[in-house]
Amino acid sequence: MRKVLVTQGKGGGPKTATARNLAVAAAVAGQRVATLDTDPQGSLTYWHSRRPQEATPIEADQVPLPRIVGAPMPIAGIDLLIIDTPTAVEFFPEATAILFDCADLVLVPVRPGPEDLVSMEGMMPYIRSRRRPTRLLLSQTSRSRQTADARERIKDFGAPAPVEIPHLAEVPASFSRSLGTVEISGTRTGPLFSDLWTYVADTMGVTR
Numbered sequence: 001m002r003k004v005l006v007t008q009g010k011g012g013g014p015k016t017a018t019a020r021n022l023a024v025a026a027a028v029a030g031q032r033v034a035t036l037d038t039d040p041q042g043s044l045t046y047w048h049s050r051r052p053q054e055a056t057p058i059e060a061d062q063v064p065l066p067r068i069v070g071a072p073m074p075i076a077g078i079d080l081l082i083i084d085t086p087t088a089v090e091f092f093p094e095a096t097a098i099l100f101d102c103a104d105l106v107l108v109p110v111r112p113g114p115e116d117l118v119s120m121e122g123m124m125p126y127i128r129s130r131r132r133p134t135r136l137l138l139s140q141t142s143r144s145r146q147t148a149d150a151r152e153r154i155k156d157f158g159a160p161a162p163v164e165i166p167h168l169a170e171v172p173a174s175f176s177r178s179l180g181t182v183e184i185s186g187t188r189t190g191p192l193f194s195d196l197w198t199y200v201a202d203t204m205g206v207t208r
């Protein structure tokens with residue numbers, strides 16, 4: 001079972017939107033997927049609990065970060081575990097280190113904007129110190145100077161994914177429907193999350 005850790009220092013990262021949409025994209029692509037919600041606020045768990053019966057099957061578990069005491073055990077029949085994290089993971093250094101150390105890939109969503117980039121810069125030394133394969137995902141982008149600047153800036157922090165997720169109302173709308181945008185026809189971000197899964201799979205050496 002491969003594990004993707006979705007984490008970022010800043011609240012509203014967007015960690016959960018990335019975790020749930022990547023989980024659905026991977027499941028639609030044929031992976032047997034589970035999610036692990038370590039955010040005590042439980043928004044990923046809320047989203048999962050309301051998924052329509054006909055939606056692509058995904059398993060879900062919730063263990064709040066303060067209660068993580070060991071690496072997630074393999075789950076029978078599951079190929080991929082996507083782990084969502086709360087903001088301010090630094091308050092729980094032992095649990096956070098456990099999650100980093102078990103991760104096959106650390107995926108760090110970053111929004112353009114000065115606060116997010118400063119937060120990202122602050123967290124990068126810690127992320128590097130864990131020595132796990134790490135990729136950045138520029139998300140909530142727009143055709144703006146701010147996005148263009150962020151595109152340049154994040155190259156200093158680490159390897160950016162070759163996919164960006166634009167800022168579109170369809171993403172929060174998919175939360176309300178407990179779907180991934182991949183499951184909603186006509187979305188722009190659905191195919192992009194599929195591309196992100198392809199990239200993540202290739203980065204981890206998953207046979208597709």
Ligand SMILES: Nc1ncnc2c1ncn2[C@@H]1O[C@H](COP(=O)(O)OP(=O)(O)OP(=O)(O)O)[C@@H](O)[C@H]1O
Binds near residue numbers: 139
């Ligand atoms: N690409 C997008 N376009 C528009 N809105 C988005 C996009 N991605 C995320 N959002 C919205 O931004 C908000 C924050 O996203 P999300 O909940 O994923 O962040 P988070 O990092 O999990 O936040 P927290 O630190 O509170 O857990 C949500 O309302 C979400 O629907």
Ligand SMILES: [Mg+2]
Binds near residue numbers: 043
């Ligand atoms: Mg969240």
